[in-house]
Amino acid sequence: MITPVLLCGGSGTRLWPLSRKSYPKQFVPLVGNETLFQASALRLSGDGFDKPVIVTNSDFRFIVPEQLSEVGIDPGAILIEPDRRNTAPAVLAAGLYLAGKDPDALVLVAPSDHVVPNAEAFREAVRIGERAARDGKLVTFGIEPTRPETGYGYLELAECPGDGAARVIALERFVEKPGLASAEEMVASGKYLWNAGIFLFSAKAIIEAFGKHAAHLVAPVERSVKNARPDLGFLRLDPASWEEVEDISIDYAVMERASNLVVVPFSAGWSDLGDWSAVWKESRQNEQGVALSGNATAIDCVNTLLRSEDDGLEVVGIGLTNVLAVAMPDAVLVADASRTQDIRKVVDSLKAKRARQAEDFPLDHRPWGWSESLVIGGRFQVKRIGVKPGGALSLQSHHHRAEHWVVVEGTARVTIGEETKLVTENQSVYIPLGAIHRLENPGKVNMVLIEVQTGSYLGEDDVIRYEDKYARD
Structure with missing residues (x-):
């Protein structure tokens, strides 16, 4: 059995105003009827998968079981982080928790805000990586690039994956988010995949990797797990120990330094829905490239996304090209499609003027x-x-x-x-x-x-x- 570990503590500010600190994108139905978190849990369920372990923060602790219940999934442990400390401490805490039950347990770590249209193809890729994980390898899943994307990190493979069929390939190195020229060269070479941030390994292997490459994290996270206290079905990690933990990603802490990494290529469709352009690409479009959601109407528009998130609010676009418009009850975003990476600047500006719309969702979930x-x-x-x-x-x-x-x-x-x-x-x-x-x-x-x-x-x-x-x- 493989235990999924879903990470769902992020804030998703690049999808403002629909995604905010108080209710981020993983809990929103951005594409389809299910939320991204629900779709992720369903994708990693069924034959061969144990109950998911969730790592989140206190603000979302009641949202998590409610959304899982809505899709018929009974969660395993729900670990509550006292503060956000990035992905490395979260992964280590989950690994230590599961190792306490079974050191050889296989752990599949995945963000909860990705879109994978072909769930069965992804489960097959996981099955292909399972043998390597049981042999002590750290397995990551690389996405076959469809364009020279500068918003993703890359994985350099030891050999070209060929037709992109899922198989285990040795990893040469991680590559940080490149400039456009470098991204074009990497995609053209055929030896690079997008880094999806999805990993498969045994609990024992990941703990050993932390001990070798990020030993300073092990003791405080171990204490935080050991001294965690049950709370209404949740497991609250010990805050005193957690304060000593560095804020660092799993890539920086371990993966870029480990020598036992392998990659399983995946080419059946994937998106991290990192910004509104990605949402537009994943949405159903008409022949003019127009995607509509909610009470939205487009007249003579091209390559445009119009969304209304309020039943009483109509969004109408006339003669628009490459425009994104998202209307909430308390805020409206209108942006050139090429500027969606700058939406974080919008949130920073709103926070500076103390606008409640910067972080607070209009519907306060309790x-x-x-x-x-x-x-x-x-x-x-x-x-x-x-x-x-x-x-x-x-x-x-x-x-x-x-x-x-x-x-x-x-x-x-x-x-x-x-x-x-x-x-x-x-x-x-x-x-x-x-x-x-x-x-x-x-x-x-x-x-x-x-x-x-x-x-x-x-x-x-x-x-x-x-x-x-x-x-x-």
Whole structure:
């Protein structure tokens, strides 16, 4: 059996405004009906695969099991990183955790935000690399390049892969993201593949590789795993030990230094969806190269992507060429298709001016459901709040605001002080400033209400929690 390890702690800023720090691209259905994370988990499931181990951070710990449950996958361990430390510590933590169960366990490490249209072809490539991994090799998977791409790293092979059929080939070296001239030469030579950042090895082999090439990481990560504590089905890595861990990628820490690396070429389609141009390339297009999503209309457009991520918002393009337009309820991106690598600069600019759109998703996902701000005034805010069946907000109070709740779908159980009552559709309830209260959904369908907050301060930090079923501070 092979244990997939899915890494899903990234922020995906180059796909702003749809991907943001609070809800990044791996949890969004960018291509198709499933999210990238769900598609990755499904691709690495079935015969020959054990339950996936997930490495993520605290912000996403409830999103992960919810999205896996939606596609019928029961996860194994969900490791929670105290802070982002790049891919090397995450891979080592997963390897140490699995080695504690079986040092010879085969581990397939993969990002959770890639697109691989032919899942069966990829599983076959994994099977081809399995024997080498059992023999102690570190196996990586290289993508046959379709263009001289400057946004990817490359793998130089010891020999040309020929027709691109999946087989094990010795690796000469890793190559950093090249300039255009170098990329053109490498693609023309036929000896280079794109580095997909996907690896297969035994737990024992990767731990030995870290000990040889990045020994300074082993002790603190080992302590962090050893002192990890269970928390509502998650495994929280020890934060004190994790603070000592260097922020470094698996390529820099180990792979570029190891001598037992081999490559399995893969030519059946792949994309890391690293920017909006990549999304456009993977989207269904008409004869003019126009890709539409949501409430979008194109008139006399060529090579253009138009997306509306709001049911009540229409996006219309007229006479556009090589343009990307993505509309969210709180932000709109319009860009020349050749400038998508610069979207990180947009996020930096928004952060500098303290715009909440830089990092915060308009729909605030919580373990109990979600909330969405509809209107904000000087002393009031209107929100729409959805609570899933069995969900419950914390028992809480506020220093600076009162709240009015109007239930519009389902039934709410509301506690105010010592009184608990059911509030059904078209009924309302008032929570005075300072009152200890709780909102729950006791039903079997989603409950939605409109919340009107009034007061001198409406920030999310004006919450005093007394009890919380999700163990939040």
